[in-house]
Amino acid sequence: MFWCFNYFKLILNSLKNRKRKTANFHCHLRDRSGKPSDADVQLSPSSVYRFFFCGGIMELAYVCEWEKRPKSTHCPSIPLVCSWSCRNLVAFTTDLKSEDDDKNVSHMIHIIDTEHPWDVFSINSGHTEVISCLEWDQSGSRLLSADGDGQIKCWSMSDHLVNSWESVLSSSLDGDPIIALSWLHNGVKLALHVEMSGSTNFGEKFSRVKFSPSLTLFGGKPMEGWLAVTVSGLVTVSLLKPGGALLTASESLCRLRGRVALADIAFTGGGNIVVAATDGSSSSPVQFYKVVVSVVSEKCRIDTELLPSLFLRCTTDPLRREKYPAVTHLKFLTRENSEQVLLCASNQNGSIVECWSLRKEGLPVNNIFQHCSPVVGEKQPTILKWRILTSTSDLERVSAVALPKLPISISNTELKFCPGLGLALAFHDGSIQILHRLSLHTMGVFYGASSAQRPGDESAIKRQRTAGPTVHFKALQFSWTSLALAGVDNHGKLHMLRVSPSMGQVLEMNTTLRHLLFLLEYCMVTGYDWWDVLLHVQPSMVHNLVEKLHEEYMRQNQALQQVLATRIVAVKASLCKLSTATAARACDFHAKLLLIAISSTLKSLLRPHVLNTPDKSPGDRLTEICAKNTDTDIDKVMINLKTEEFVLDGPPLQSLQQLIQWVGDFVLYLLANLPNQGSMVRPGFGFMRDGASLGMLREMLVMIRIWGLLKPGCLPTFTATSDNQDSMLLLFRLLTKLWLCSRDDGAPQDPDDSLIDECCLLPSQLLVPSMDWLPVNDGVMVKLQGKHPLRLQFGKASSLPSNAPPTPLEVFNRTPGSQRMDNLRCVHMGVCPTEESKACTRCGCVTMLRSPNKTNAMKQWEQRWIKNCLCGGLWRRIPPTFT
Numbered sequence: 001m002f003w004c005f006n007y008f009k010l011i012l013n014s015l016k017n018r019k020r021k022t023a024n025f026h027c028h029l030r031d032r033s034g035k036p037s038d039a040d041v042q043l044s045p046s047s048v049y050r051f052f053f054c055g056g057i058m059e060l061a062y063v064c065e066w067e068k069r070p071k072s073t074h075c076p077s078i079p080l081v082c083s084w085s086c087r088n089l090v091a092f093t094t095d096l097k098s099e100d101d102d103k104n105v106s107h108m109i110h111i112i113d114t115e116h117p118w119d120v121f122s123i124n125s126g127h128t129e130v131i132s133c134l135e136w137d138q139s140g141s142r143l144l145s146a147d148g149d150g151q152i153k154c155w156s157m158s159d160h161l162v163n164s165w166e167s168v169l170s171s172s173l174d175g176d177p178i179i180a181l182s183w184l185h186n187g188v189k190l191a192l193h194v195e196m197s198g199s200t201n202f203g204e205k206f207s208r209v210k211f212s213p214s215l216t217l218f219g220g221k222p223m224e225g226w227l228a229v230t231v232s233g234l235v236t237v238s239l240l241k242p243g244g245a246l247l248t249a250s251e252s253l254c255r256l257r258g259r260v261a262l263a264d265i266a267f268t269g270g271g272n273i274v275v276a277a278t279d280g281s282s283s284s285p286v287q288f289y290k291v292v293v294s295v296v297s298e299k300c301r302i303d304t305e306l307l308p309s310l311f312l313r314c315t316t317d318p319l320r321r322e323k324y325p326a327v328t329h330l331k332f333l334t335r336e337n338s339e340q341v342l343l344c345a346s347n348q349n350g351s352i353v354e355c356w357s358l359r360k361e362g363l364p365v366n367n368i369f370q371h372c373s374p375v376v377g378e379k380q381p382t383i384l385k386w387r388i389l390t391s392t393s394d395l396e397r398v399s400a401v402a403l404p405k406l407p408i409s410i411s412n413t414e415l416k417f418c419p420g421l422g423l424a425l426a427f428h429d430g431s432i433q434i435l436h437r438l439s440l441h442t443m444g445v446f447y448g449a450s451s452a453q454r455p456g457d458e459s460a461i462k463r464q465r466t467a468g469p470t471v472h473f474k475a476l477q478f479s480w481t482s483l484a485l486a487g488v489d490n491h492g493k494l495h496m497l498r499v500s501p502s503m504g505q506v507l508e509m510n511t512t513l514r515h516l517l518f519l520l521e522y523c524m525v526t527g528y529d530w531w532d533v534l535l536h537v538q539p540s541m542v543h544n545l546v547e548k549l550h551e552e553y554m555r556q557n558q559a560l561q562q563v564l565a566t567r568i569v570a571v572k573a574s575l576c577k578l579s580t581a582t583a584a585r586a587c588d589f590h591a592k593l594l595l596i597a598i599s600s601t602l603k604s605l606l607r608p609h610v611l612n613t614p615d616k617s618p619g620d621r622l623t624e625i626c627a628k629n630t631d632t633d634i635d636k637v638m639i640n641l642k643t644e645e646f647v648l649d650g651p652p653l654q655s656l657q658q659l660i661q662w663v664g665d666f667v668l669y670l671l672a673n674l675p676n677q678g679s680m681v682r683p684g685f686g687f688m689r690d691g692a693s694l695g696m697l698r699e700m701l702v703m704i705r706i707w708g709l710l711k712p713g714c715l716p717t718f719t720a721t722s723d724n725q726d727s728m729l730l731l732f733r734l735l736t737k738l739w740l741c742s743r744d745d746g747a748p749q750d751p752d753d754s755l756i757d758e759c760c761l762l763p764s765q766l767l768v769p770s771m772d773w774l775p776v777n778d779g780v781m782v783k784l785q786g787k788h789p790l791r792l793q794f795g796k797a798s799s800l801p802s803n804a805p806p807t808p809l810e811v812f813n814r815t816p817g818s819q820r821m822d823n824l825r826c827v828h829m830g831v832c833p834t835e836e837s838k839a840c841t842r843c844g845c846v847t848m849l850r851s852p853n854k855t856n857a858m859k860q861w862e863q864r865w866i867k868n869c870l871c872g873g874l875w876r877r878i879p880p881t882f883t
Contacts (some may be wrong), residue, residue: 057444063149082475085140146178188212212271249300272336426473588686655855664716719767842873
């Protein structure tokens with residue numbers, strides 16, 4: 001339970017007194033609503049410290065564990081690795097012993113979507129040794145794995161499904177273990193200017209940084225491939241040629257090859273690669289090498305150059321010279337910054353962390369040459385030298401390190417608390433510390449792996465210490481917005497943590513909203529998934545975030561608005577699902593995504609009548625004419641159009657009838673429910689004042705009317721009470737009246753009484769269909785609104801709490817016995833579908849995995865969504881019983 005301390009000042013002051021270790025504090029507690037709690041608690045300083053920081057900068061969202069078996073097959077002593085993609089897919093490794101033969105070990109790779117962590121896809125990787133590296137590509141759709149035998153495998157989605165993967169490429173250096181691995185840089189780098197977060201221009205908040213790809217093809221297109229470093233000091237590069245072939249080359253980092261225990265890879269703006277390497281001894285120098293990759297005569301060439309090295313500060317300190325003999329972690333602060341490196345030296349009981357920076361310094365000139373007049377224009381010679389920025393005091397033994405991926409650019413040094421400024425250290429005692437990445441000052445502590453049972457439960461900690469090795473994190477990874485942290489402990493459990501956007505500081509609500517808004521905009525611009533941002537959105541924030549996001553979007557130029565048109569609708573839909581007050585608006589945003597997609601598809605079928613292409617396409621002319629013509633008679637609007645541009649063959653029109661039917665049903669539903677839009681917001685309310693969407697519906701009705709003259713079978717079917725009822729004419733007339741009330745060129749007006757009266761009569765004239773507004777959302781996000789950690793189990797969707805309160809969207813979901821819908825094809829699949837289906841990881845949209853259509857027009861529609869859903873989410877295979 002999360003409580004607020006009334007006397008936290010007294011507690012913090014008492015924590016400064018180290019002598020009073022046994023003092024207890026009597027605290028009056030309040031629950032989340034602010035009401036006094038019936039229970040008063042006595043807490044020791046150590047438990048208060050744990051309690052305070054556990055709810056401050058980091059909170060446990062959920063834990064996903066493996067099924068308990070009579071005989072454990074997990075190997076806790078083997079190192080684990082973890083990697084988090086920009087699409088919020090998490091890959092991690094475990095090693096499983098065979099139940100029959102303990103010596104037979106399978107090296108597994110597990111891939112999960114953070115919204116459905118129980119739906120894990122486990123790959124028996126085929127690696128013969130322990131997997132040492134996992135690395136996602138920049139698109140988040142391909143994964144590299146490397147092992148201790150020199151094998152590198154590239155994994156890709158099978159049928160574009162996040163829970164179906166296959167190995168597509170591989171390279172090998174037999175017997176030479178891989179210790180560092182990275183994809184070649186594609187030259188795309190974005191800088192986030194945190195101090196400009198209040199700006200209205202996206203170009204000022206997010207700027208493109210000039211950055212060259214590691215290798216380019218003809219025309220400047222970046223060449224894909226990967227680079228790895230081995231234990232023997234070898235650097236190997238594999239390039240993906242346009243035809244799919246693999247071009248591989250290897251070269252020694254230096255002339256005298258030696259053992260390399262740790263290494264990391266970074267990139268420079270000039271297209272070069274920098275490799276940092278150490279032999280594992282803290283008394284040895286950390287070496288840096290520049291690596292240049294090129295292709296000469298269809299052969300890959302690697303050139304290396306030695307750069308300035310450094311010695312750890314702790315080895316020059318007489319008191320610590322032999323205290324930390326081993327370097328256990330070596331990482332560049334970011335992949336795009338080769339001038340800052342983080343080093344961790346350890347012994348059996350503790351660690352120390354140092355941060356170094358590469359600086360350009362002037363080279364002193366000998367006194368003999370001081371009096372000589374310098375040549376005009378000649379500058380003082382400079383040299384690159386590593387200087388220590390800061391170091392920590394003695395720490396517990398570090399077990400894992402996670403660095404933020406957010407490419408923040410801070411020119412204002414007063415901005416000390418913003419997302420992406422903290423790095424995470426996991427320790428062997430089970431705790432995690434967030435340190436400021438510039439000063440290495442501790443910003444917060446989380447006692448999760450060893451004391452997740454109950455904050456302050458010291459007896460549980462004692463039981464674990466006496467029972468065996470402490471549960472601790474062996475792999476850590478930040479999300480791409482640095483608002484979530486994934487950790488894999490030594491039992492193979494996956495822990496998902498929220499990381500406060502304010503770095504644990506108590507900020508005003510407006511400042512917190514600005515941080516979240518800034519990161520949502522960043523995800524919109526980059527196309528990254530925003531699941532980790534939603535972890536911090538409370539129901540009370542949803543309305544303000546949606547309104548602010550819309551305001552910022554409308555201030556951008558027209559070209560950028562067109563690029564982000566569907567992304568912002570998808571973001572709004574995700575936000576509105578988190579609150580009961582805005583759940584109906586989520587329905588509207590999902591319908592708008594489908595409406596935009598159908599409109600663009602139908603307009604793309606139009607072709608100009610003459611061969612020479614006019615200034616405007618037929619679709620643009622249709623939009624222009626319908627916007628100017630306010631006539632309520634659909635036949636009079638048709639007169640102003642060149643009907644020859646609408647002439648299409650019969651088969652395409654007939655195959656698109658299901659999409660046309662959805663448009664007709666949607667218009668009828670909106671108009672029939674216009675009188676019901678009262679104090680309670682219902683689905684469809686958002687369209688009543690959306691002039692652009694209503695205008696889009698008018699345009700499609702005009703197109704459908706013309707096509708109906710050519711092919712009557714493509715017209716939408718309505719059940720009318722009168723045989724001579726012209727349904728299309730009636731719907732267009734009422735829709736035009738509603739559109740006139742909300743046109744963009746005038747102030748919005750309320751519908752007049754005559755329009756409402758006519759809409760009231762619609763159900764007596766036409767049978768109003770029931771709309772399938774929302775797909776079933778079975779993810780964890782809506783279950784996390786209560787801030788209570790969830791305990792989940794891999795492979796079991798039923799592990800979600802069944803006694804939880806109803807989610808905001810359940811009121812709009814279908815009943816258990818109703819027809820299931822294919823949300824993309826707009827067709828019914830039956831009450832119990834037998835076809836294999838796939839669902840969107842973001843919105844839950846369901847569609848059949850295999851196409852039942854044979855016409856080209858419908859196949860083109862399906863091909864648009866083969867990789868991503870309407871909202872941009874990825875697909876996952878679902879069994880028939882889950883649809």
